[in-house]
Amino acid sequence: MDGNTTRKPSLARGAGQHVLIVAAEPDVAELLATTLELAGYRIGLTGTVADTLALLDAHRFDLLVVDTTLPDMAGIDPAARPVIVHRPPVLYLTGYDTLGRLLPELGLGETDYVTKPFRVAEVLARIQVLLRGAAPGRPDHFLRHGDLVLDDTLCRARRGPRTLDLTPGEYRLLRHLLVNAHRVLSKEQISRYVWGDFRGDNAIEQLVSRLRRKVDREEPALIHTRRGFGYWLGRVDAEG
Numbered sequence: 001m002d003g004n005t006t007r008k009p010s011l012a013r014g015a016g017q018h019v020l021i022v023a024a025e026p027d028v029a030e031l032l033a034t035t036l037e038l039a040g041y042r043i044g045l046t047g048t049v050a051d052t053l054a055l056l057d058a059h060r061f062d063l064l065v066v067d068t069t070l071p072d073m074a075g076i077d078p079a080a081r082p083v084i085v086h087r088p089p090v091l092y093l094t095g096y097d098t099l100g101r102l103l104p105e106l107g108l109g110e111t112d113y114v115t116k117p118f119r120v121a122e123v124l125a126r127i128q129v130l131l132r133g134a135a136p137g138r139p140d141h142f143l144r145h146g147d148l149v150l151d152d153t154l155c156r157a158r159r160g161p162r163t164l165d166l167t168p169g170e171y172r173l174l175r176h177l178l179v180n181a182h183r184v185l186s187k188e189q190i191s192r193y194v195w196g197d198f199r200g201d202n203a204i205e206q207l208v209s210r211l212r213r214k215v216d217r218e219e220p221a222l223i224h225t226r227r228g229f230g231y232w233l234g235r236v237d238a239e240g
Contacts, residue, residue: 013040013124017062017131020044020088022052024070028093032065035120036127061088063131065123068094089130093118112179129179143178145233148215148222150175159215169194170211177223177233186230 019036023029024047033043044061046052049070055061092113112126143150147160155171157164166174176193177185187204191197194207208231212223222233 015040016042018042018044018060019063019065019127020046020052020055020061021065022046022049022070023065023067023093024048025067028067031120032123035124036065039124041127056088063088063127064090065127066090066092068092091123091126091130093123143175145178145181145222146235147218148178150178159218162217164214166211166214169207170214173207173211174215174233177231180233182232182234184226184230184232190231 019041021029021032021036021043023032023045029045029047033045037043044055044059046055047070052064052066090111092111093116094113095116112130114122114126143152148157149159150157150171152175155168157166157171157174164174172194173190176190188198190204190208191199208223208225212221215223220235222235224232224234224236226232
């Protein structure tokens with residue numbers, strides 16, 4: 001074997017989870033279905049909001065991948081969700097120019113996004129993160145790390161018995177750190193998740209500082225700085 005051969009990193013794979021792809025464009029739907037099947041997921045496929053809601057009412061899916069170019073995308077709104085018993089996490093595929101309209105949805109459940117044109121590796125990685133956050137054995141709307149708990153249904157957070165009084169930006173930042181626990185997130189990654197664009201100056205530092213004062217009043221501290229790289233959430237003695 002040639003010792004100079006460069007091995008490509010393996011793509012994130014599934015374990016038979018049931019994923020519903022919601023895409024009206026045939027090329028996008030075929031690419032996603034083929035890719036996710038090869039990656040080890042079971043696939044359902046719809047092209048309209050009406051069909052999607054009907055399937056969600058009749059079947060349990062572990063995750064939705066939704067292309068926001070659906071012609072009736074406005075039909076997927078919070079008002080429709082209470083009739084669905086099991087609300088799976090959602091990965092949105094969205095154009096950068098329409099991201100601003102999508103951002104209010106992020107943080108109101110297990111949700112994330114990938115901008116188009118998307119890379120297959122990024123889609124697979126974000127799916128894996130969302131499925132890990134919605135692991136079996138706990139209610140879908142709770143995210144936990146030690147004594148830190150986020151309730152996505154009510155958009156509330158607490159640490160131990162203490163409720164955290166968070167602004168929407170602080171909540172979104174904490175959620176992003178929590179879903180990616182023990183993973184360093186760059187300022188750009190955080191900024192694009194929280195606000196939809198990259199903000200320079202000291203915007204991220206100030207937001208992290210405010211959140212840290214609220215979360216880390218108790219020991220051990222959970223929000224940490226990796227100088228020159230970004231920020232991460234977790235216990236220092238558990239890192240590694």
